Amino acid sequence: MEPIAETYTMVIQQANNASTWYKENIRDKRRYSRGIRMISIILFGLGGIIPLINALILENQGKYTILNLGYISIALAGTLLLLDKFFGFSSGWIRYITTEMEITKKTKEFELRWKIETYGKNLAELPEEEAKELLRMLADFVLMVEEIVKEETSSWAMEFQNNMAELQKSINNKVETSMPGNIKVNLNNIKDYKKLKIKLDNHGSIDVRRKIYFFQRVNPGYHMITISGESTTGQLVESAEVVLVEAGKLSELTVNLES
Incomplete structure (x- = not known):
């Protein structure tokens, strides 16, 4: 293969690898997010139903009370949502989807532009200026993909720092409000x-x-x-x-x- 063609193939492969990484890791984020949301909805529903069962059936029959189970159910649902927010399952799922779609879109656009720019040309016998222009295109594309990944990573870091700060604030508030x-x-x-x-x-x-x-x-x-x-x-x-x-x-x- 010609050196420019080899470089092009390598650059496209790197972009596809980045896109594939996000696509594969979306599955875990999606699974955890959906699981947590579904269980939370069920627990919130039970938290509203249990007091009704307790009031309409058990209390009328003079049996034991299950009212506290409703409070526990709601507390568990809220805890799951906090875990989802802290570990970023749902937000990460959305972030991975948008990043993967963006990389795929830019890759297809670049491939089309590359075909237009190299149509009818022998890449092994290009003049120096045309070869440099194609290499600049490749370099710009690499930097663009890296910038997309960098933005996603920065968003994750910012979200993690904000969640840590919010968690610490909640802990401090809890300590302050529970002081005797x-x-x-x-x-x-x-x-x-x-x-x-x-x-x-x-x-x-x-x-x-x-x-x-x-x-x-x-x-x-x-x-x-x-x-x-x-x-x-x-x-x-x-x-x-x-x-x-x-x-x-x-x-x-x-x-x-x-x-």
């Missing part, structure tokens, strides 16, 4: 009562001996403070107050017992 808080309870008019007890939610009761109580390392959310005891006249009393605990903050509650 504290509760300060101010008790007024306790001198008019005896055998007073205070408790947080369903935890054990504590004998009231002072006007201020602290509950430390309380999970964020709504909590109930209950005060119970007897008045000086022997009447049983009980007071319950709800307090919202924010992550890492001190929540203050004042309970005014009737004097």
Whole structure:
């Protein structure tokens, strides 16, 4: 073969190899993406159906509850979608398809242009300037294919970095929002009562001996403070107050017992 013809064959083969690589790897991306999406849809559907089954059948018959399974199903579906986003199965599938199509298109266009430029010419006996022009065409085509692959790789790198940053941000937010808080309870008019007890939610009761109580390392959310005891006249009393605990903050509650 003539040197230019050999170079042309090598360049086209490299472009076809790049296109084939993307075409073959599309299969794995497509399989994982479709599998995750299908399972997620099923789990989301179960998450909506299970509470209905629980309410219409099991609760009416006085049987056990499966309500929590609905929450678990939805949580699993969301986790699968997060995995898909983090590992880029769906986005990679689309990216591989577009890249493979772009390389194939450019290769066919170049092959057609090459036939036009070399029609009726003997590649072994070309003048130096015409030979250089054909070699420049080949070089430009190689650079164009490499640029397409580079853009795809850069898109993947950018997506991966963004996903990592978003994951780290989500972890930090989760840590911040799950930090325990504290509760300060101010008790007024306790001198008019005896055998007073205070408790947080369903935890054990504590004998009231002072006007201020602290509950430390309380999970964020709504909590109930209950005060119970007897008045000086022997009447049983009980007071319950709800307090919202924010992550890492001190929540203050004042309970005014009737004097």
